[in-house]
Each structure stands twice: as C-alpha cells, then as structure tokens.
Amino acid sequence: MAPQHPDPTHPAAGPVPAAALERHLRAQATAFLRALRLHRETGTGAAPEESAEAARALRRSARRISAGLHTFQPLLDRDWAQALSPELAWVSGTLAVEHGCTARLQRLLAALHRLSGAPVLPTQAAPAPGTPPARAASRPPAAHGSPAAPPPGRPGTGAPAPARSRTTTATTAVPPPSPATTATAPAPGTALSLPDRGNLTVGAVKAGALLDRQLTLARTRAHSTALQALRSSRFHAVADQVAVLASEVPLAPAADRADLRAPAAAARDRLADAVAALPLVTAGSPYNAEALIHGLSPDPAPHPQDAPWHQVRLLLRLHRYAREVLRDGEAGGGEAPPTPADAALLAAGTALDRHRDAAEAATAAAQAARTPRIAPATAYALGVLHADQRHEVEAARYAFQRCWRKDVLGAP
Incomplete structure (x- = not known):
C-alpha cells in the first residue's frame, strides 16, 4: 500500500523552511535555461513540434518562477523579486499568444463542423486503408425536398453568380482536410488540419475561411513578436537573472526562521x-x-x-x-x-x-x-x-x- x-x-x-523555496526556484531556473537552450537549437532546421515543445517548457518554468516570486515575496529580496516577477510574466504571456491563436482557430473550425450536423467527428474521419478518398462537395448540400441546391447567385432567381463572385468564393474556401484532425493545437509553422467541408453550408464555409485568415494572420504576427522578444535586450537581461537564480536565491534576512x-x-x-x-x-x-x-x-x-x-x-x-x-x-x-x-x-x-x-x-x-x-x-x-x-x-x-x-x- x-x-x-x-x-x-x-x-x-x-513547518516548511525556506530551503524548500530555494530548491524549487533553482530547479525551475535550471529548467528555464534548459528549455531556452533547446528552443535556440530547434529554432532553425528542426521539426516544428520540437520547437513548440521547447516554447511550452519555457513558458511552464517561467510561470512557476514568477508565481514563486509573487507568492513568497516576503521571504525574498523585495526589490529583486518585484523586478523579476513581472518580466517572467511578460515572457510567458508573449510566448502564449501564438499558441492561443492556433488553439482558438482549431476550436472554432471544429465547432463549425459540429454545428453543421456532421455525422462523424473530425477525429473519426480518417478513411479506412484502401478506401479511395471522398470527393469534396463543390456545392452546398441540397435543401430538403429539392433535387439540388442552386448555385450561389441572386436570391429568388435561378441566375448563377457572376464570374467575380465565383472567383472570390474559390479563393476563400477552406483548405482540404488532412486524413485525421486532432484536438491538440498543431505546432507553429505547420498547416492546420481543417474539418471536411462537405457538410458545411456556404455561410459556414465562408465563416471558416474568414476565421482562418484573421487568426492565421494574428498567429503569424504573434510568432514574429515572440521571435523579436527572444532576441531583445530585455529578454537577455531576464535570462541573465534566471541564470544567477539557478545558483543563488537572494533571500530576506528573516527567511531562516520563516x-x-x-x-x-x-x-x-x-x-x-x-x-x-x-x-x-x-x-x-x-x-x-x-x-x-x-x-x-x-x-x-x-x-x-x-x-x-x-x-x-x-x-x-x-x-x-x-x-x-x-x-x-x-x-x-x-x-x-x-x-x-x-x-x-x-x-x-x-x-x-x-x-x-x-x-x-x-x-x-x-x-x-x-x-x-x-x-x-x-x-x-x-x-x-x-x-x-x-x-x-x-x-x-x-x-x-x-x-x-x-x-x-x-x-x-
């Protein structure tokens, strides 16, 4: 047992002595430096999954160090803790924006698929071995009781849409899905696996394309911002302070009896x-x-x-x-x-x-x-x-x- x-x-x-806080902060500082080295090594020519995992490890250790400095500030050097804690929160928040955009897009596209009445979830849409892939529907599903839904055009008429409208629809269509869509957010630099749009209406397809454009643009900007932040003098100053923390924790004079x-x-x-x-x-x-x-x-x-x-x-x-x-x-x-x-x-x-x-x-x-x-x-x-x-x-x-x-x- x-x-x-x-x-x-x-x-x-x-009672828990201050030595436990010292061990915790040193361990998290070491994890921060290890994740930073891994992130720099995987920044060029490495798999996107490895780079994303390194960024997650960097965020995880930064959050824990910042939280420790905030919660146990009375036992630490006051000026040092108040200066480093918000800087680590800035690092964690900056790295989290890109992951948030990716996860948000995946969540919204999966919700569009679910709200469209799809009989199979995206995670179960992988075809069986040897089965030819289904052809994507070029038109929205037919309305109930009618042989086929009319092409996009002016409401109330059977006239097709002008060539300009057809071109716009083709350029904003959601990309075809991958064989399987997972619930986890893909790594930066990888293409999102979108749900099958065969069961989506024209409005849902265009809504998905609009969300894809906006959130992908936000994700790209967040990625550029994160790279600039990791190369900035502000981040290098934070990394230097964390490197000192890995070997020495500045405690307050009364921390020995706390x-x-x-x-x-x-x-x-x-x-x-x-x-x-x-x-x-x-x-x-x-x-x-x-x-x-x-x-x-x-x-x-x-x-x-x-x-x-x-x-x-x-x-x-x-x-x-x-x-x-x-x-x-x-x-x-x-x-x-x-x-x-x-x-x-x-x-x-x-x-x-x-x-x-x-x-x-x-x-x-x-x-x-x-x-x-x-x-x-x-x-x-x-x-x-x-x-x-x-x-x-x-x-x-x-x-x-x-x-x-x-x-x-x-x-x-």
Missing part, C-alpha cells in the same frame, strides 16, 4: 475570497439569462461576466504552484505525489481553462462578425458560432460549480 502523504497546508503538518506555509495560506485565502465572490448559484443553473444582456452590445471589449472567472483561474494557479513548493518541501527535496485535494484543484483548473478558451473563441467569432461587407449567411454562421461558444462558457462555469468544494483549500 502506498504511503499516505498529509496535506501540506494542514495545521498538523510541520515558515513557507504562511505565504501559501495567504494565497489560499485570496483564492477563497475570489471564489466566494463568484455567482456560483447562477452558474449552478442550466441557463444563465443574464449572460444575454450584453449579447448585442457594440462594445468589442470582453464580456463583463468573464473577468471575475479569469481572476479566479489565475489565483487558482498561484495556489496550486504554492502547494507544489510545500509538497516538495515536505518530501525533503524530492517530488511528492499529489494528494486528493490536488486532484480536485486540477479538475477545477481544467474547468476554468475551458472557460477561458471558450470565452476567447466567442470574442474571436464576434470580432470576425464585425468585418465590413460580409455576406448575411457568413454573419449568421458567425453569430451561431458565437452563441455556441457562450454556451460552452456557461457549461464550464457549471462544471466548476459542480467540482468545487470548500474543503479542497484545507483549513486556514
């Missing part, structure tokens, strides 16, 4: 207060009518209901990272296994990640719908897509309300 490790935030657990559980308890209390301010009763209902109040607002700002949930997501991450430091300190420098409370926090964090992804996807669909001079069918498809992602937001809030328990935070 595996040994049971006590919850590190429990009052019965022993207990890490006190700053971790403060992070836990901030999370508890933020969760208590959430409308969990509204999130527990299957339909949130208040979310429709700002549905037709001309303001392109994010939805006003999303900000408190995003804040809880960030505070939950800080709390989880603080628990990692305490668990490693309890294990004497080794990696301690997670407790049941850690599994519950991970499930709550997963629900909040879904909430963030759906909210950002809904914002991207709304911004695409504001594009001037788009066809009514395209605007309608984007409106349906926006509503679908807002339903995903409500579903994520409901999932968080179901999996959240006050006892996962432990006793104060």
Whole structure:
C-alpha cells in the first residue's frame, strides 16, 4: 500500500523552511535555461513540434518562477523579486499568444463542423486503408425536398453568380482536410488540419475561411513578436537573472526562521475570497439569462461576466504552484505525489481553462462578425458560432460549480 502523504497546508503538518523555496526556484531556473537552450537549437532546421515543445517548457518554468516570486515575496529580496516577477510574466504571456491563436482557430473550425450536423467527428474521419478518398462537395448540400441546391447567385432567381463572385468564393474556401484532425493545437509553422467541408453550408464555409485568415494572420504576427522578444535586450537581461537564480536565491534576512506555509495560506485565502465572490448559484443553473444582456452590445471589449472567472483561474494557479513548493518541501527535496485535494484543484483548473478558451473563441467569432461587407449567411454562421461558444462558457462555469468544494483549500 502506498504511503499516505498529509496535506501540506494542514495545521498538523510541520513547518516548511525556506530551503524548500530555494530548491524549487533553482530547479525551475535550471529548467528555464534548459528549455531556452533547446528552443535556440530547434529554432532553425528542426521539426516544428520540437520547437513548440521547447516554447511550452519555457513558458511552464517561467510561470512557476514568477508565481514563486509573487507568492513568497516576503521571504525574498523585495526589490529583486518585484523586478523579476513581472518580466517572467511578460515572457510567458508573449510566448502564449501564438499558441492561443492556433488553439482558438482549431476550436472554432471544429465547432463549425459540429454545428453543421456532421455525422462523424473530425477525429473519426480518417478513411479506412484502401478506401479511395471522398470527393469534396463543390456545392452546398441540397435543401430538403429539392433535387439540388442552386448555385450561389441572386436570391429568388435561378441566375448563377457572376464570374467575380465565383472567383472570390474559390479563393476563400477552406483548405482540404488532412486524413485525421486532432484536438491538440498543431505546432507553429505547420498547416492546420481543417474539418471536411462537405457538410458545411456556404455561410459556414465562408465563416471558416474568414476565421482562418484573421487568426492565421494574428498567429503569424504573434510568432514574429515572440521571435523579436527572444532576441531583445530585455529578454537577455531576464535570462541573465534566471541564470544567477539557478545558483543563488537572494533571500530576506528573516527567511531562516520563516515558515513557507504562511505565504501559501495567504494565497489560499485570496483564492477563497475570489471564489466566494463568484455567482456560483447562477452558474449552478442550466441557463444563465443574464449572460444575454450584453449579447448585442457594440462594445468589442470582453464580456463583463468573464473577468471575475479569469481572476479566479489565475489565483487558482498561484495556489496550486504554492502547494507544489510545500509538497516538495515536505518530501525533503524530492517530488511528492499529489494528494486528493490536488486532484480536485486540477479538475477545477481544467474547468476554468475551458472557460477561458471558450470565452476567447466567442470574442474571436464576434470580432470576425464585425468585418465590413460580409455576406448575411457568413454573419449568421458567425453569430451561431458565437452563441455556441457562450454556451460552452456557461457549461464550464457549471462544471466548476459542480467540482468545487470548500474543503479542497484545507483549513486556514
């Protein structure tokens, strides 16, 4: 039977010295430098998957160092921690934009495929060996009760569209899909595997093409920004400070007699207060009518209901990272296994990640719908897509309300 490790935030657990924080920060700084070296080695002539994995490792270690400096700042040199923590957050945020654009596009295209009534999901659309690939439909599916749908043209007439319109449609069509579409975001520099458009209407196809253009452009700009950031003097200064951190952690004079559980308890209390301010009763209902109040607002700002949930997501991450430091300190420098409370926090964090992804996807669909001079069918498809992602937001809030328990935070 595996040994049971006590919850590190429990009052019965022993004090955790500052040496545990030193080991944690040095280990994360070493991981940062290793990921940076791997990212530079894979930057030219390497597989895009390796470069994306190196960027993820760089972001992961930067987040943990920044969180440690923020949570345990009273035990560290104040000026040094306040200067380095936001710089590491800048590195992590800059590298995250490109991955966010890629994942957002994949999510929206998969939602378009699902909302079009496709009988097979994109991940199950791979043909059997030896089966010839299906021919892509050159026209939208026929309407019910009619032999074939007319080609695009003026409504109410059988006249075909002018040659100029046919050319525009051909240039904005979604590229053909790959044999299989995965739910994970592809690496930078690789082509996205798009769903089969044989079951999509003209509006859905054009909406997908519009989203593809806009988010691919945003992704390209984010990639260029990330490369410029990694070559800048600002990033080199951050890397130099992390290199010093890998060998020496500047602690405060009173850190020798301090207990890490006190700053971790403060992070836990901030999370508890933020969760208590959430409308969990509204999130527990299957339909949130208040979310429709700002549905037709001309303001392109994010939805006003999303900000408190995003804040809880960030505070939950800080709390989880603080628990990692305490668990490693309890294990004497080794990696301690997670407790049941850690599994519950991970499930709550997963629900909040879904909430963030759906909210950002809904914002991207709304911004695409504001594009001037788009066809009514395209605007309608984007409106349906926006509503679908807002339903995903409500579903994520409901999932968080179901999996959240006050006892996962432990006793104060």
